[in-house]
Amino acid sequence: MDIPYSPAPGRTAGIMQFVRQRIAAREWPPGSRLPSLRGMARQHGVSKSTVVEAYERLESEGVIRARAGAGFYVAGPLAPLALSEIGPRLDRQIDPLWVSRQSLDLGAQALKPGCGWLPEDWMPRDAIRRALRQVARDPEAPLTDYAPALGLPALRTQIAQHLGTRGLAADPRHILLTDSGTQAVDLLCRFLIEPGDAVLVDDPCYFNFLALLRAHRVRIIGVPHAPDGPDMDRFEAALEEYRPRLYLSNAGPHNPTGARLSAAKAERIHALAEAHDLILIEDDIFGDLESRPSARLASGDRSDRVVQVGSFSKTLSASLRCGYLIVREDWLDALADLRTATTFSGAGLTQAVIARLLRDGAWQQHTRLLRSRLAQAMPRAIRLLCALGLQPWHEPEDGMFLWCRLPDGIDGARLAQAGLQQGLMLAPGNVFSLAQTAGHMMRFNVSQMDDPRLPERLATLIRTCPC
Amino acid sequence: MDIPYSPAPGRTAGIMQFVRQRIAAREWPPGSRLPSLRGMARQHGVSKSTVVEAYERLESEGVIRARAGAGFYVAGPLAPLALSEIGPRLDRQIDPLWVSRQSLDLGAQALKPGCGWLPEDWMPRDAIRRALRQVARDPEAPLTDYAPALGLPALRTQIAQHLGTRGLAADPRHILLTDSGTQAVDLLCRFLIEPGDAVLVDDPCYFNFLALLRAHRVRIIGVPHAPDGPDMDRFEAALEEYRPRLYLSNAGPHNPTGARLSAAKAERIHALAEAHDLILIEDDIFGDLESRPSARLASGDRSDRVVQVGSFSKTLSASLRCGYLIVREDWLDALADLRTATTFSGAGLTQAVIARLLRDGAWQQHTRLLRSRLAQAMPRAIRLLCALGLQPWHEPEDGMFLWCRLPDGIDGARLAQAGLQQGLMLAPGNVFSLAQTAGHMMRFNVSQMDDPRLPERLATLIRTCPC
Numbered sequence: 001m002d003i004p005y006s007p008a009p010g011r012t013a014g015i016m017q018f019v020r021q022r023i024a025a026r027e028w029p030p031g032s033r034l035p036s037l038r039g040m041a042r043q044h045g046v047s048k049s050t051v052v053e054a055y056e057r058l059e060s061e062g063v064i065r066a067r068a069g070a071g072f073y074v075a076g077p078l079a080p081l082a083l084s085e086i087g088p089r090l091d092r093q094i095d096p097l098w099v100s101r102q103s104l105d106l107g108a109q110a111l112k113p114g115c116g117w118l119p120e121d122w123m124p125r126d127a128i129r130r131a132l133r134q135v136a137r138d139p140e141a142p143l144t145d146y147a148p149a150l151g152l153p154a155l156r157t158q159i160a161q162h163l164g165t166r167g168l169a170a171d172p173r174h175i176l177l178t179d180s181g182t183q184a185v186d187l188l189c190r191f192l193i194e195p196g197d198a199v200l201v202d203d204p205c206y207f208n209f210l211a212l213l214r215a216h217r218v219r220i221i222g223v224p225h226a227p228d229g230p231d232m233d234r235f236e237a238a239l240e241e242y243r244p245r246l247y248l249s250n251a252g253p254h255n256p257t258g259a260r261l262s263a264a265k266a267e268r269i270h271a272l273a274e275a276h277d278l279i280l281i282e283d284d285i286f287g288d289l290e291s292r293p294s295a296r297l298a299s300g301d302r303s304d305r306v307v308q309v310g311s312f313s314k315t316l317s318a319s320l321r322c323g324y325l326i327v328r329e330d331w332l333d334a335l336a337d338l339r340t341a342t343t344f345s346g347a348g349l350t351q352a353v354i355a356r357l358l359r360d361g362a363w364q365q366h367t368r369l370l371r372s373r374l375a376q377a378m379p380r381a382i383r384l385l386c387a388l389g390l391q392p393w394h395e396p397e398d399g400m401f402l403w404c405r406l407p408d409g410i411d412g413a414r415l416a417q418a419g420l421q422q423g424l425m426l427a428p429g430n431v432f433s434l435a436q437t438a439g440h441m442m443r444f445n446v447s448q449m450d451d452p453r454l455p456e457r458l459a460t461l462i463r464t465c466p467c
Numbered sequence: 468m469d470i471p472y473s474p475a476p477g478r479t480a481g482i483m484q485f486v487r488q489r490i491a492a493r494e495w496p497p498g499s500r501l502p503s504l505r506g507m508a509r510q511h512g513v514s515k516s517t518v519v520e521a522y523e524r525l526e527s528e529g530v531i532r533a534r535a536g537a538g539f540y541v542a543g544p545l546a547p548l549a550l551s552e553i554g555p556r557l558d559r560q561i562d563p564l565w566v567s568r569q570s571l572d573l574g575a576q577a578l579k580p581g582c583g584w585l586p587e588d589w590m591p592r593d594a595i596r597r598a599l600r601q602v603a604r605d606p607e608a609p610l611t612d613y614a615p616a617l618g619l620p621a622l623r624t625q626i627a628q629h630l631g632t633r634g635l636a637a638d639p640r641h642i643l644l645t646d647s648g649t650q651a652v653d654l655l656c657r658f659l660i661e662p663g664d665a666v667l668v669d670d671p672c673y674f675n676f677l678a679l680l681r682a683h684r685v686r687i688i689g690v691p692h693a694p695d696g697p698d699m700d701r702f703e704a705a706l707e708e709y710r711p712r713l714y715l716s717n718a719g720p721h722n723p724t725g726a727r728l729s730a731a732k733a734e735r736i737h738a739l740a741e742a743h744d745l746i747l748i749e750d751d752i753f754g755d756l757e758s759r760p761s762a763r764l765a766s767g768d769r770s771d772r773v774v775q776v777g778s779f780s781k782t783l784s785a786s787l788r789c790g791y792l793i794v795r796e797d798w799l800d801a802l803a804d805l806r807t808a809t810t811f812s813g814a815g816l817t818q819a820v821i822a823r824l825l826r827d828g829a830w831q832q833h834t835r836l837l838r839s840r841l842a843q844a845m846p847r848a849i850r851l852l853c854a855l856g857l858q859p860w861h862e863p864e865d866g867m868f869l870w871c872r873l874p875d876g877i878d879g880a881r882l883a884q885a886g887l888q889q890g891l892m893l894a895p896g897n898v899f900s901l902a903q904t905a906g907h908m909m910r911f912n913v914s915q916m917d918d919p920r921l922p923e924r925l926a927t928l929i930r931t932c933p934c
Binding site for chain 2: 027028033035042043101103117120123124128129130132135136137142145146147149153157179180181182186208212214215313317318319320321337340341342343345346347348349350
């Protein structure tokens with residue numbers, strides 16, 4: 001049916017043109033909400049009824065769409081019909097930030113076997129409460145002043161001592177505290193790479209590495225990952241072909257695979273790094289969950305080519321934000337300056353609380369407990385998933401992650417989207433895969449799978465998934 | 468009198484060496500307190516008497532000093548000759564990060580009239596201790612989980628309510644919490660500008676804006692600042708000539724000048740922004756120190772062109788790191804994604820502590836007290852500086868900053884360098900000036916000028932400065 005044409009009067013046409021320009025400039029992307037009628041009217045000095053008319057004409061043209069009681073949205077290529085009812089976030093592609101968004105914003109009622117961290121009741125809440133009370137009493141606590149540029153010396157010393165017990169001796173003077181492990185990697189990227197540089201990552205790898213590196217506009221090169229580390233032939237070929245500046249990787253247990261780097265591969269990576277002038281960033285955020293230490297790029301002798309990154313988010317608290325990096329001495333001042341320029345200083349009070357938990361041994365005791373609980377949860381999760389027809393890629397010795405192949409014909413992204421509608425948060429394989437070759441894979445977190453509702457919910461989802 | 472030489476036995480020598488190394492590395496700067504005897508003994512696995520002997524020997528060498536009942540301190544201030552021993556930091560040029568470095572790293576003994584924040588004993592330490600205890604007790608406190616992507620809703624609501632009382636109504640849904648005001652500006656720069664873009668700043672402006680913008684590799688354009696806001700002719704000429712994308716400025720009381728934006732200039736800036744497609748970032752970090760509100764770019768009607776930035780570092784605590792930005796709705800998702808990619812999430816526990824201090828009114832009560840103390844300190848500081856031959860650029864109505872012209876023939880950078888050797892931290896004008904035209908100016912912080920030693924120390928410094 002043709003829509004009869006009648007030109008819009010002057011002010012209405014002005015509003016329509018304004019909206020069209022914003023959409024054309026991609027300032028308002030598909031799915032984004034238009035300004036309210038009142039806001040638009042005020043902003044342009046026109047009456048609300050003028051805006052109503054402009055929006056209705058744009059809607060009849062298919063440029064925007066009204067949603068009952070929820071305003072107007074920019075029209076665009078949208079996912080399956082039912083998804084659009086849930087809200088704009090679900091309209092997004094499954095991209096590297098998908099898991100982060102869902103994990104951070106889903107309510108407490110959701111089941112989260114795809115989540116990247118431990119359940120709240122696995123965390124040392126009583127010890128944290130005690131440390132908060134102790135810091136509140138401590139006359140020397142850094143309550144209000146800015147922290148020193150490199151962070152609280154007491155915590156840097158505690159971190160060095162702890163790493164010493166893991167055979168990763170570090171000089172406290174080479175430790176820079178940050179607000180998170182992610183921020184440490186971001187700071188290093190700002191310092192070390194330029195837009196257009198090549199950076200090596202594992203495929204699959206922690207999805208946020210991909211999001212972070214995209215924010216730095218680098219060329220990301222994936223190297224297939226095996227249970228004992230990267231595929232070395234492909235690693236070497238990538239060095240020859242792309243001349244990357246950095247290799248960014250997770251130490252064991254590897255995210256998402258639970259892999260453990262072998263000593264032979266660690267040695268080979270070091271030799272190649274030397275030959276190709278490659279810098280190695282090793283994110284050791286899960287290392288304290290290892291029952292039996294796997295090889296490290298950042299070993300005791302602290303090659304100038306390796307930067308170790310760590311944090312307490314996975315084993316202590318992700319609400320007490322604190323990460324760190326350990327780096328060669330001649331980079332420290334420049335990194336500290338860059339940190340000052342971009343975030344000014346760290347959270348001294350948080351650092352003091354964490355230092356106390358390390359000093360009195362509460363954190364160390366808690367990580368022992370975590371290792372033992374995970375060692376029990378892992379075989380339980382493997383049994384559950386195998387019963388549902390999923391197949392572990394390998395059986396990790398430790399950590400929280402289990403990387404699984406889905407039953408034939410099931411697509412991970414579709415399963416995750418369907419799960420979300422049922423309050424089940426899953427981590428589809430392709431959010432971890434640069435090459436997008438993990439559509440049939442899924443990452444599970446064995447610590448998040450003890451809810452008695454989970455087996456039935458997951459079984460139903462797999463049985464009914466329209467994949 | 469010569470001190471007879473006798474070598475220290477093994478363990479004592481080890482402790483002595485450890486202390487000397489820390490001091491040489493400037494990890495323990497002059498004036499900083501050494502670890503307690505007990506703590507040091509435990510850390511090194513030696514007896515307390517070994518530490519006592521090591522400390523006493525170091526004291527006899529003049530390396531450290533004992534204070535009755537208060538432990539041992541690194542000796543200082545050091546004589547000019549010894550400067551080369553202290554380390555590379557003092558050799559650096561006076562650059563935009565100079566003030567940050569010295570403010571963050573100088574020991575508690577130094578006098579800091581150049582510092583950018585209030586003294587520790589002006590801050591609400593008891594209220595913070597109370598809030599920490601309350602959060603430790605609260606069964607709902609976010610102790611261990613990641614915070615939602617936009618930050619704790621309770622704090623975003625408190626911030627919106629508080630801004631409402633200041634006539635700066637905001638929708639809590641448009642507030643994104645960050646780890647600092649600086650991080651908020653950094654995130655906006657990442658989102659809005661490209662290397663090579665032009666950005667307008669005030670000259671003089673907060674020095675860290677210059678450091679931050681340099682990290683973004685933009686073309687920084689300075690506009691001379693007057694007591695009622697930017698020089699509008701120069702502002703408009705800069706828009707014509709450089710077509711900047713952003714104007715980044717401090718709301719009143721302006722840093723470093725204490726200026727107040729006039730309503731007429733605010734209106735003119737808005738009109739020019741509209742005509743030249745300019746985005747305005749207003750850093751309102753000192754706004755709560757205003758006794759009489761000055762004009763704002765981010766006024767109640769929340770133009771799409773303005774982003775407001777704020778934080779609690781200046782009025783509550785810089786150790787509880789938390790800032791925020793208030794931005795048009797259609798930018799929020801992208802900014803939240805960028806934040807997730809680069810720092811993952813905010814510090815939920817810190818946010819909960821601050822929300823509690825706002826909710827029970829402790830912070831609001833404290834800011835009233837601060838305004839009244841500053842109103843008394845300002846005329847005292849003006850009298851002191853005038854008596855020493857310095858001339859205020861104008862007399863600010865409120866805030867902590869006083870921007871002064873030095874006596875003829877005295878160079879601010881040289882004075883600051885000489886001051887540092889005497890434990891006096893000053894903020895020379897040119898660290899705030901893009902055009903480097905403020906060599907004869909200096910920023911003072913009136914809250915940091917009540918130490919009875921200051922008038923004499925400052926007088927001596929000015930009298931003897933080799934400038």
